Amino acid sequence: MITIAVANQKGGVGKTTTAINIATAMAATGWKTLLIDLDPQGNASTGMGVPASARESSSYDLLVNDVALRECIQPTEIPGLDIVPATVDLSGAEVELVAVDDRTARLQRALAGHVGHEICFIDCPPSLGLLTLNALGAADTLLVPLQCEFFALEGLSQLLQTVERVQQRFNADLGIIGIVLTMFDRRNRLTDQVADDVRDCLGNLVFESVIPRNVRLSEAPSHGMPALIYDHACAGSVAYMALARELIARLPEKRKAA
Ligand code: ADP
Ligand code: MG
Numbered sequence: 001m002i003t004i005a006v007a008n009q010k011g012g013v014g015k016t017t018t019a020i021n022i023a024t025a026m027a028a029t030g031w032k033t034l035l036i037d038l039d040p041q042g043n044a045s046t047g048m049g050v051p052a053s054a055r056e057s058s059s060y061d062l063l064v065n066d067v068a069l070r071e072c073i074q075p076t077e078i079p080g081l082d083i084v085p086a087t088v089d090l091s092g093a094e095v096e097l098v099a100v101d102d103r104t105a106r107l108q109r110a111l112a113g114h115v116g117h118e119i120c121f122i123d124c125p126p127s128l129g130l131l132t133l134n135a136l137g138a139a140d141t142l143l144v145p146l147q148c149e150f151f152a153l154e155g156l157s158q159l160l161q162t163v164e165r166v167q168q169r170f171n172a173d174l175g176i177i178g179i180v181l182t183m184f185d186r187r188n189r190l191t192d193q194v195a196d197d198v199r200d201c202l203g204n205l206v207f208e209s210v211i212p213r214n215v216r217l218s219e220a221p222s223h224g225m226p227a228l229i230y231d232h233a234c235a236g237s238v239a240y241m242a243l244a245r246e247l248i249a250r251l252p253e254k255r256k257a258a
Pocket of ligand 2: 015016017039043124125
């Protein structure tokens with residue numbers, strides 16, 4: 001299984017929207033896909049149509065209670081896409097794990113040897129705390145949603161420093177599969193300027209596909225479904241399908257034949 005952390009310590013940059021829709025796009029392309037909600041806000045779980053009352057075992061159980069991964073996985077409405085939901089308990093995990101020896105390796109251990117899925121996306125919370133460190137410890141690579149706004153590059157350099165530290169301390173092989181520009185508005189000159197700066201700085205690391213600001217993407221979660229299901233033809237859905245194609249082309253190893 002290839003594990004991809006969707007991370008950026010800034011809130012509201014499109015992590016959850018990206019995690020939900022890229023996971024759906026991968027499942028639609030025939031990949032057995034797992035989505036792990038690692039944000040105590042549980043937006044990915046809600047957005048996938050898993051109500052709080054249906055979250056029996058969660059990412060909290062996985063991290064803190066040593067519950068086996070297979071017991072925390074539940075199916076979604078989408079064929080080929082399963083989820084480990086998040087509950088509010090998870091907000092306590094940062095504190096509860098502080099005193100634990102292998103506190104940054106909990107998720108890595110929980111995922112080790114899992115064979116039921118080919119690809120896994122982890123939706124990270126908006127911080128660089130223990131939850132995100134667990135995701136970076138468990139991940140093969142990182143997908144970074146970046147909103148084209150004035151401080152975008154500053155936030156990014158902080159994230160890249162964290163990645164370097166993780167590589168030095170506990171996950172030497174952690175890669176960055178790419179940066180995706182989100183909520184892009186071509187009529188806004190600042191957005192355009194930031195996008196140019198980011199591409200100048202980071203070159204090929206930035207995906208060609210850009211996710212436009214699209215109201216359908218923001219409406220879909222309130223219907224408990226990915227935009228790709230809610231309106232598969234909207235500009236946002238089309239962009240996420242294109243991103244999935246680019247992602248597949250960048251994946252380090254080809255999918256094993258079924
Ligand atoms: P994060 O997980 O980084 O906090 P979200 O994915 O939850 O960010 O996005 C923040 C808000 O912006 C949500 O209300 C979401 O529906 C909305 N949103 C995300 N991406 C887009 C987009 N491309 N166009 C319009 N709204 C978006
Ligand atoms: Mg989120």
